[in-house]
Amino acid sequence: MDNKLQAYIDRLNDLDFKGMYGGDFFLTWEKSDDELAAVFTVADALRHLRQGNISTKIFDSGLGISLFRDNSTRTRFSFASACNLLGLQVQDLDEGKSQIAHGETVRETANMISFMADVIGIRDDMYIGKGNQYMRAVADAVADGHRQGVLAQRPTLVNLQCDIDHPTQCMADMLHIIHYFGGVENLKGKKVAMTWAYSPSYGKPLSVPQGVVGLFTRFGMNVVLAHPEGYEIMPEVEEIAKKNAAATGGSFSKTNSMAEAFKDADVVYPKSWAPFAAMEKRTKLYQQGDKAGIDALEKELLKQNAEHKDWACTEEMMKLTRDGKALYMHCLPADITGLSCPEGEVDNSVFDRYIVPLYKEASFKPYIIAAMIFLAQVKDPVRAIMDMDASDAERKLF
C-alpha cells in the first residue's frame, strides 16, 4: 500500500461512521462531522485506487436506479459514473415511458423498480416542500419492502438534488476546497461569499445556496450569504447555518450587498436562484393548474431579476476579494456574460480564468456519490479498500 492510501486508511480508522451502514443520504446536516469526513476520505481513496488502475467494484451485479424529474447532464453522468465505478448498471426510471400516470402510488412504484436495486438516485428540485418529501417516501417504501420480504436487499437512497439541499454537489464543492487549500485543517477563518447573481432565466432551484451555507459553516469558515432583498432562502436552513457556525468557531452572516460579501473573500460562489417565497407560490399555482398565474409569476420574477443586473461576478468585483484571487466556484452551467447570454452571472474573462478549477470541482462529484453508496452498502469500508488495493483486479488492461 502506498503512503497516500495508508493515510486515507489511518484517517478512516479515526472516524466513527458506523451509523451510515444501511442508511441513505438526504441532507448533509443530518450527518455527523465524522460521517462527512468519511465520505470525503472514501471519495479520495476511490479516486486514488482508480487512478492506480485498481478495480473498485463492490458489486458483481445489481442496479442503480435513477429518477430525474428535471433535465440534467452532469448529475446524470456523475450518478452513472459512480454506479459504474462500483459495479452497478444504471436503469433510468423515465416517467414518460412508464405507466406511473395511471394509478400507481409512490410506495408501489418504489418497490416495483427495486427488485434488483442497490441504489436509487433521485433529482426532484422543482417544488418547495415536495422533492425531499418524495425521496423520503421512496426510501421508506423500499425499507418497508425489504422488511416484508418483497425486496432481497434494502436500496440506498441518494439525494441528487431536492428542494432543500444538493448534497452531492456541495460535498464535491467542499472536497474541491479542501484540496485547493491543502487540507480541512486550513479552512478555519477563511471567508466564503455565497452570493446571488443575475441570470436572464428564472426559477433556478435554491438547493445550491442552501446546501452551501448548510455545509460550509461546519468547517470554521466565515460564510456570508448575500442577495438582493426578496431573494431569501428557506429560514430553516439559515438556522442550521447559524448553529453550525456557532459550533465550529466560524460565522454565518447575511448582507444585501454583493461587494460586502466579496470583500476579502477567499472563496466566492456567485449563482442565481429564485426567491423562496416565489417558489412556494409557484408550487401552489402548479397544484392548482393555474397556467395564467404561472405565466404572470414568471414575468414578474424576470422583471424582478432584471432590477439586479449589477449582481454579477465582474473583474471589478473579483478585485475586492483577497489579493483579487479568491477561488471562484460554480455548480455549472453558468450564465456567462457575452458567451451564453448578453448579461449573466459572471464575466467571461473571470469564468475563463477558472475553467480548470471549475472542471476539477465537478470531477469530485462521481466519487462523492460513490463514497455515499460505499459507506451505506459496505459493512467494513476500511477492510474493503485494503482488499481492493491488495487484489490484482485491474480496472483496464493497458
Add this chain to the structure above:
Amino acid sequence: MDNKLQAYIDRLNDLDFKGMYGGDFFLTWEKSDDELAAVFTVADALRHLRQGNISTKIFDSGLGISLFRDNSTRTRFSFASACNLLGLQVQDLDEGKSQIAHGETVRETANMISFMADVIGIRDDMYIGKGNQYMRAVADAVADGHRQGVLAQRPTLVNLQCDIDHPTQCMADMLHIIHYFGGVENLKGKKVAMTWAYSPSYGKPLSVPQGVVGLFTRFGMNVVLAHPEGYEIMPEVEEIAKKNAAATGGSFSKTNSMAEAFKDADVVYPKSWAPFAAMEKRTKLYQQGDKAGIDALEKELLKQNAEHKDWACTEEMMKLTRDGKALYMHCLPADITGLSCPEGEVDNSVFDRYIVPLYKEASFKPYIIAAMIFLAQVKDPVRAIMDMDASDAERKLF
C-alpha cells in the same frame, strides 16, 4: 449446498426440460408441464442463490435487447433486472430514436440489433393478431441470421406481453400461488376466480385473463372466468383452458356473475380488460387510419364499461370468498376506488390489506424471466446452478 438448494436440484433432476435449450418463450401452453415446473424451480433457485449473495451471472458480456411498444414500468424493470442478474447489459430499441420508420423490415431490424444479443424481450400487446405474430417474425429472423452466419449466437426471444398471453406475468402469478399455498401439490381443487372488473379507462389488453385461464387450468384447480356479456376473451384460449382442465382433473367454467365466481373462491383476480371483438375492430380502424372511428369506438366502449360499475372487488364481494379470505391478485397497477379513481376495480381497503402479497407476487417476475433465459441459454442448468453455488463469486461485497 444447503437443503433448500438441494431440493431444487433434486426437483430439476426429475424433470425433462431439454427441449427448452436453444428455444424461445411465446405462450405457456406451448410448454410441457415439466418445462413450466423447471421454470418455477430455476426461478426459485436463482432467487435463493442471490439472497445467499452468490453471483448468478452466466454471461461475462452480451446484450439483452428490449422493445416496448407500450409504456411499461414493472415489466421493463423486471426484464432489466433479469438481464442484470445473468450478466447481460440491457439495450433498449426505442423506435422513436431509430430509423425503423424509413424502410426497414422486421427481418432486417431484428438482425441489425442482434450482433451481440443473447436475449430479445418484446412487449407488443395493443393489436389483436399482431403482437405474437411480430415476436415470431423476430425470432425466425434471428434464428435464420444465426444459421446464415450473420449472428454468432441465436438470441432467445421472451414474450413480455402480447395480444394472446402474458407468460412472464402469469408464471410469476402462479409461482406466487405455489408459495402461498405451500407447494404445487396443494393446488388441486382450489377455486380461482378470474373476473372482469370495472375501470374508467379503456382498451386494456386481454393477455392477462387469457394467460391466467391458459395457465392456471393446468394445476387441477377450478378456474372460473367471469365477465359481463360482451367481454369475451379469445375463443382459442378458452379451448386451451378446457383441454387443460380436462387433463388435470380441474375445471374451467364461465359465468356472467362476479358473485358466482367469487363464491368460495380461494383466489380472486379481478381485473379490467377490453372486449375481444372491440379490440379486433380497433385493430382494423388503426390499419385504416380511421381516427374518427377510433374515437367513436372509445366513447362506445367507455359507455359500455360504465354499465358494469358493479363489477368491483368490494369488501362485500370479498366476504363471499372462502372464509372471506381469498388471496387477492392483480398484475398492477390497479384502478383503486377512491385512491386512483372515483370508481375502479377494487376497494381501497381490500387492496390495502393485500399490498404485501401483491408486491411479493410482482417480485417473482424478474426471476421468472431470468429462469426462462437460463433454460434457453444454458445446456446443463443443474450443473450450472451447482457450480454457481460451489464458486466463491459473491454478488456484492458486504
Add this chain to the structure above:
Amino acid sequence: MDNKLQAYIDRLNDLDFKGMYGGDFFLTWEKSDDELAAVFTVADALRHLRQGNISTKIFDSGLGISLFRDNSTRTRFSFASACNLLGLQVQDLDEGKSQIAHGETVRETANMISFMADVIGIRDDMYIGKGNQYMRAVADAVADGHRQGVLAQRPTLVNLQCDIDHPTQCMADMLHIIHYFGGVENLKGKKVAMTWAYSPSYGKPLSVPQGVVGLFTRFGMNVVLAHPEGYEIMPEVEEIAKKNAAATGGSFSKTNSMAEAFKDADVVYPKSWAPFAAMEKRTKLYQQGDKAGIDALEKELLKQNAEHKDWACTEEMMKLTRDGKALYMHCLPADITGLSCPEGEVDNSVFDRYIVPLYKEASFKPYIIAAMIFLAQVKDPVRAIMDMDASDAERKLF
C-alpha cells in the same frame, strides 16, 4: 492457439500501428495503410475469439458515451455492442434530456460527461462543415481535460458518421469485401461502382459515398464515382481518392452514367445522397433559422431527385456487371422499390438476393468499432489478444 488466431497475430506483428495508441478515429485517410490493416485484423481476431466463447473484455468498468444527433438503429447498436464486447457500459448523452441548451460550451460538456469515459462515439452528419469539427472540438477538450488532471483517463473519440466520412461503416464495408474476395491481396484491379441512386426522401448525408471513395481507392481497385450532374461530393475528398489511386496502382474516375459505372463492375454500391452544394446551402439556412428557405430547398431537391428516377439498381442494370453477379452493397436501410417505396434505390428482387451478404456486411461494424477502441486503448494489442486466448475466461456459460 488455433491456426486462424496465429495468422492474425503474425499479421499484426508485421504491421506498424503504434501511432494509434492514445489516439482517436476521425477519417480513414488520416490513418496509414498499416493502421487500417491493424483495425481489420483486430476486428477479425475479436470476432474469432468471441465465436470461440472467449471473453474479450479489456475493461472491468468504464463508460462508453454515445451522442447521436440523428436517429440511428444499426450504428447505435453497433456502438453499444462494441462497448459491451470490451467491458464498457454505454451511457447515452441525450441532448433532449440535458441542460446543454442553457449555456454549456462544447468544452464544458465534453469534460462533464467524461469523468469515467474511456470512449466517446459521436454521430453528427447533418451539417456540412460542422460534424467533424464538433468531434475534434470534443476530442481536444477531453485531451486537455486529461492533461489538466480533470479526467483520470483520455477517452478515445470514434467518429460514428460525420459530414465528411463514415469510417466505421466504410471499414466494415471493406472488411466484408476482403472476406468476400478471399483476402486483401485479391482486390487489385477489381472495379467498384459507387453510384448515386434515386430516393423519394431528401437530404441523405454524403459521408458514405465520400468515405467509400476515400477508402476503397487505397486497395488498388478501380473506383468509379457515378452521379447525375449536380450531385457532386466534396472536392477535397475527390482529391484524396485521386491521390490514393495513384499511390496504389488503382484508379479513380467519375461519370454521369450509372450504366457506365456498372459495366463489368465487381462491386456496386448504389445509394442516394444529397448534393454537396445543396447541403451547404441548407446548413446556412438552418443557421439563419430560415424555415421558409429550408422548405423551399426541400421541394426543389425532391423535384431535382425526381428527374433521376432512372438511377436505380434494377435487374437490367445488374446484368451489366461482371457476369451479372457483382457484389451488391448498401449501408442500410435501403429504399427498396415496391417494398419500402414505389420507386427507390434498388429493385426488390435484387435486394432480396443479396440479403445475407448485406447482413454480413453490417455484422462487421461492431467489431470494427471495437478494434478502433482496442488499438487506441491497449498498449500491446498482440499480447492482449494472446492473453485473452490463453485465459479461461468464457464469454458465456454453456
